[in-house]
Amino acid sequence: xxxxxxxxxxxxxxxxxxxxIIFPSFTIGLAAWLTVLEALHLRTARPxxxxxFEFCLKIFGVAFGLGVVSGIVMAFQFGTNxxxxxxxxxxxxxxxxxxxxxxxxxLEASFFGVLIFGRSRVRPWFYLFSTAMVALGTSFSAxxxxxxxxxxxxxxxxxxxxxxxxxx
Numbered sequence: 001x002x003x004x005x006x007x008x009x010x011x012x013x014x015x016x017x018x019x020x021i022i023f024p025s026f027t028i029g030l031a032a033w034l035t036v037l038e039a040l041h042l043r044t045a046r047p048x049x050x051x052x053f054e055f056c057l058k059i060f061g062v063a064f065g066l067g068v069v070s071g072i073v074m075a076f077q078f079g080t081n082x083x084x085x086x087x088x089x090x091x092x093x094x095x096x097x098x099x100x101x102x103x104x105x106x107l108e109a110s111f112f113g114v115l116i117f118g119r120s121r122v123r124p125w126f127y128l129f130s131t132a133m134v135a136l137g138t139s140f141s142a143x144x145x146x147x148x149x150x151x152x153x154x155x156x157x158x159x160x161x162x163x164x165x166x167x168x
Contacts, residue, residue, distance in 0.1 A: 009081035016074050023067030028142055030060045031135035038131045042124055057115060064112065092158050093148055100144035108137025
């Protein structure tokens with residue numbers, strides 16, 4: 001097998017995406033589960049729901065952190081290994097990834113800080129609200145990534161117009 005730069009880039013990206021996809025997939029479901037557990041704890045006041053919430057929150061925190069770190073590596077790979085793709089599809093993929101980062105991820109990360117540090121500092125209803133916002137943020141993040149991936153699979157609505165010099 002001839003180890004070209006293209007093949008090595010594909011192998012590297014395949015390794016990164018295979019590692020990365022585990023964590024966002026896991027955190028999407030776990031964030032929703034955390035919201036259910038916190039709602040049950042508020043509704044019933046049974047301590048078992050809070051204990052289970054605290055246990056799952058630790059797992060969520062580790063998965064969230066690993067997902068962020070491996071996602072940053074993927075962003076660098078787009079710029080270094082796939083720079084021509086990034087240059088050509090940047091006007092479409094750039095805004096989509098910006099929506100994912102600044103709209104969905106920031107919603108998720110901001111309220112995740114409340115989940116980690118705020119149980120004793122905020123009212124119980126706001127803590128539940130924060131848990132729901134983390135779940136909503138993970139869902140929005142997944143939505144924008146799927147929109148971006150869908151466009152990469154079927155790139156419609158974008159035309160590359162080549163400027164030609166008028167003939168004399």
